[in-house]
Amino acid sequence: MAAGGFESLKALIVEDNTHMRSLLRALLNSIGIKDVSEAIHGQAGMEALRERKIDLVLTDLAMSPMDGLELTRHVRKDENSPNPFVPIIMITGHTEKYRVEAARDAGVTEFLAKPITAHNLFARITEILERPRAFVRCDSYFGPDRRRHDADNYGGPWRRAEELQDVGVR
Amino acid sequence: MPKIRKLASGAQFIDPDAYPQMLNKPEAARALLNLRSAETAARAQVAMEAAIPPMRAAILRYVDDMEQASHDMKKLFATAHEIRGFAETAGMITTGRIAEILCRYMDDMERAGKPLDPTIVALHASAIARAARAEDDDVRMGEKVAAELAALVARRLAEAH
Numbered sequence: 001m002a003a004g005g006f007e008s009l010k011a012l013i014v015e016d017n018t019h020m021r022s023l024l025r026a027l028l029n030s031i032g033i034k035d036v037s038e039a040i041h042g043q044a045g046m047e048a049l050r051e052r053k054i055d056l057v058l059t060d061l062a063m064s065p066m067d068g069l070e071l072t073r074h075v076r077k078d079e080n081s082p083n084p085f086v087p088i089i090m091i092t093g094h095t096e097k098y099r100v101e102a103a104r105d106a107g108v109t110e111f112l113a114k115p116i117t118a119h120n121l122f123a124r125i126t127e128i129l130e131r132p133r134a135f136v137r138c139d140s141y142f143g144p145d146r147r148r149h150d151a152d153n154y155g156g157p158w159r160r161a162e163e164l165q166d167v168g169v170r
Numbered sequence: 171m172p173k174i175r176k177l178a179s180g181a182q183f184i185d186p187d188a189y190p191q192m193l194n195k196p197e198a199a200r201a202l203l204n205l206r207s208a209e210t211a212a213r214a215q216v217a218m219e220a221a222i223p224p225m226r227a228a229i230l231r232y233v234d235d236m237e238q239a240s241h242d243m244k245k246l247f248a249t250a251h252e253i254r255g256f257a258e259t260a261g262m263i264t265t266g267r268i269a270e271i272l273c274r275y276m277d278d279m280e281r282a283g284k285p286l287d288p289t290i291v292a293l294h295a296s297a298i299a300r301a302a303r304a305e306d307d308d309v310r311m312g313e314k315v316a317a318e319l320a321a322l323v324a325r326r327l328a329e330a331h
Contacts, residue, residue, distance in 0.1 A: 005193060005201025019225050019256060026217035031201075031210055055192050062251065085189040093255040093270075096277065115258035115266065118214035122205045129198045129205075132186035138179070145183070 006032040010052065013038050014045035014059040014071060015091070020116070024058055024091070027118055031125075042066030046074050049082050056125075061092035061103065068092070069106045076107035076143050084142065085135060087128045091116065107143025109133065218259070225260035229253055233302045236295055243286060246295065247276045253298060264312030265301040268294055268319060275323040284330040294319055 011033050015021045025036050037054070039045040043066040045059065057075070059068040068090050076084050090103045093114040103111055110124040133144040173188035193201055204210055232253050239245040250269045257266030272294035279286050297319060301312045 005197045005199070005204050008197065009193060017252060017255065019221065019228050022224070023217070023221040023256075023259065026221065027214055030213035030217050031204055083190075087192050093251060093273070096274070114255045116256070117259075118211070118218055122210075122214070126202060126205050128192060129202055132191055134186060135184040135189060136181055137184065138181035 004032060007034075009033050009055045010035045011037070011056045011058065012045060012048050012054045014040075014042060014048075014057065014063070014068065016040050016060060016063045020060070020091075023116060024121075027116075027121055028058075030118070031122065042068060042071030042074075045071050049075065049086075054083065054086060056128075057086055057088045059088060059090055061090055061094050061099065068108075069102055072103070072106040072108055072143075089121075089124050089128075091121075104146055105141065107141070109144050222260050225256050226262065229257055229260060229262060229265065229302055233299045237299060240292065240295060243276070243291070246291065247273065250276070250294075250298065253302075257302070262302060264316055265298055267316045268297045268301060268312075271316065271320050271323055272298065275327065278327050279330060282327075282330045287326060290322065290326060293322075 011028050013021050013024050013028075013036060015024065015038075021038050025038070028036050033056075037048050037052070039048050041063040042059070045057070046066070048054065049057070059071055061068040072088050072090070075081050075086060075088065078084075087109040088107070089110045089112055090108040091112045091114065092099070092103075095113045100111055110127060112120055112124050135143065136145050173185045175183040175185075177183065191198070232249050236246055236249040236253070239249060250272045254266055254269035254273050257263070257269060272291065275290060275294070276286060297312075297315050301315070304312070
């Protein structure tokens with residue numbers, strides 16, 4: 001029996017589309033994540049995060065009244081955030097470069113472009129487990145290190161254009 | 171090696187060992203095996219296939235909504251975006267591609283501060299509806315239409331910029 005490892009994990013799906021929520025829940029269930037909460041927008045997602053311990057957040061980008069970017073900023077920066085380090089996977093059909101940059105600057109851990117496939121979702125979860133990122137705190141940002149590759153001669157926290165290729169930016 | 175480092179710029183680096191991880195190390199090792207197992211892939215495949223019929227039905231409802239919203243560009247964009255979001259997951263590849271072209275056109279024109287051409291929007295909406303209702307049976311024709319619409323949008327966006 002290969003399944004295992006995720007029994008204790010609590011996930012939160014923040015997505016306004018019922019079909020996408022169902023699919024994401026089914027995919028999380030398929031790897032053994034049974035404790036899955038759902039919220040239909042960022043504000044409800046933030047409330048869910050305050051009500052119970054959450055270990056992984058999957059969020060859509062475009063939602064109302066609070067979108068996934070704002071949710072991420074609240075999680076990362078609010079003084080009373082229940083878990084500013086929680087991994088956040090942003091899942092969206094909005095794959096334009098400026099939107100991906102906005103997601104990364106808000107502090108998402110991983111970016112997943114629709115259409116959803118099990119392979120792509122599991123690859124993002126694998127990335128979180130295998131290569132957990134350092135967090136960076138500076139005046140304008142708190143979140144996962146936006147550089148994916150270490151460079152010996154680079155000492156700053158700032159992003160690089162070529163990293164955008166890693167996340168399927170169009 | 172310190173777990174929290176401060177750079178000359180004032181930025182603070184917090185190493186992964188210095189904050190709570192999603193899973194502890196033994197759990198993570200088991201989870202990685204799980205994620206790569208054939209059994210998991212098979213369960214995920216079942217989950218994906220089960221999602222297809224309700225998604226196809228939902229896309230057809232969105233198509234109806236899109237046609238009714240033909241003069242409400244904000245609603246039309248929102249509906250096209252929903253279709254773009256999961257048409258391909260539902261196996262409606264051409265429908266998803268045309269919705270993607272329409273969304274990009276509307277998004278880029280808005281960012282450029284230019285008015286939308288209603289004819290271009292209507293052409294895409296019509297093509298999305300036809301592709302969705304044919305359930306992509308006529309793939310070659312759908313691909314041809316998608317390619318022509320993409321070329322049309324590329325020309326208009328080049329003119330707009």
